[in-house]
Amino acid sequence: MARKLKVGVIGLGMMGTTHLDIYAQMSEVEVVAIADTNPDLLDGSLQAKGNIEGQAAGSVKALNVKKYSDGMGLVSDPKVELVDICVGTHLHFSFVEAALIQEKHVLIEKPLARSAEQARRIVELAKCSTKVVMSAMCLRYWPAWLWLKKAIDDNRFGACLSLNCRRHTSHPPGDFYSNSEQCGGALLDLHIHDTDFINFCFGMPQAVFSQGHLGPSGGIDYVSTQYIYNQAQRAIVHAEGTWDLQEGYGFSMSYTANFENATLNYVLADEETLMLFVAGDEPKNVELPDGMGYEFEIRECVDTILENRSTDMNLLNQAADSLVIIEAEQASIKYCSVVPIKERLD
Ligand SMILES: NC(=O)c1ccc[n+]([C@@H]2O[C@H](COP(=O)([O-])OP(=O)(O)OC[C@H]3O[C@@H](n4cnc5c(N)ncnc54)[C@H](O)[C@@H]3O)[C@@H](O)[C@H]2O)c1
Known part of the structure; x- marks a missing residue:
């Protein structure tokens, strides 16, 4: 056996x-x-x-x-x-x-x-x-997100011009989520999914500009971030995360990626979650493997x-780098300014 x-x-x-x-x-x-x-x-x-x-x-x-x-x-x-x-x-x-x-x-x-x-x-x-x-x-293993990562990497639709990621929910129950010292607020607990995926796709940004506000955890529970890349990396990248929505809203995650020759739109709640739009063609539902990233x-x-x-040290280093980006986002919110990112773990 x-x-x-x-x-x-x-x-x-x-x-x-x-x-x-x-x-x-x-x-x-x-x-x-x-x-x-x-x-x-x-x-x-x-x-x-x-x-x-x-x-x-x-x-x-x-x-x-x-x-x-x-x-x-x-x-x-x-x-x-x-x-x-x-x-x-x-x-x-x-x-x-x-x-x-x-x-x-x-x-x-x-x-x-x-x-x-x-x-x-x-x-x-x-x-x-x-x-x-x-x-x-x-997210690095979630079929719709992996599909996007591959499309960015193999250039099948030309260069990725913009990526916008959204993650919205009402405040999760439980002591852990009500204590920002423990959970780090939605900024760390929720939004890091998108920050890390952006890091996975495009590498560390040169800088971030974030705005956000405090919420029920006592920490930053709404964040909107522009990830700033140099001109060689053409994509304009933004993510928004919050768990400050009214009770009953539930949970949603979505992204819109625009390429030179196609647009991809993912919405968790839709029956056809991942749609591909190419000029001159009918909008197409992208078939994905069943199952969640977990x-x-x-x-x-x-x-x-x-x-x-x-151990995959690239994955581990990037997971740690994503915390460096999150902390830069936190500083950007605090000082209302663009925060450069110098640190990178190798
Ligand atoms: N991957 C994802 O999509 C995802 C989603 C939600 C949460 N998380 C992460 O998973 C982790 C746990 O989140 P959760 O929602 O399951 O939290 P939770 O509060 O529901 O569960 C944590 C459990 O750990 C127990 N615990 C605390 N101290 C312990 C100890 N010393 N020994 C044994 N058990 C102990 C608590 O009693 C609790 O039952 C967090 O880091 C969170 O960020 C990941």
């Missing part, structure tokens, strides 16, 4: 239960341990909720595995090979550090850490480790470990 990767999941909230659902469908994985400080989540009497369909679908009720009332116990469990870190962002660094000391592989929910400084330290720890360290920046990202992590591949 093929070997199964033994996984422990820390944090059984929205993302931990999303990951559990995916592991339950993977024959090459065995979940051997779970951890949460909330006993009701640990015994399954309480179930976390997601903000889009398909999230938080995993249940711990049927799991006959070791249960820890704190993630640090799971980290030292000798059976666990991969520690999947799904706790709040303010705790990511300490769990990554502890897991690497115990010589475990780690998958870290996004954002990589609470600050660029912590992210940099995770990169340094990963360089000194033989274990796989992966940041779960799920599934493809977790498969990539598991395959990397089972195939004895090493």
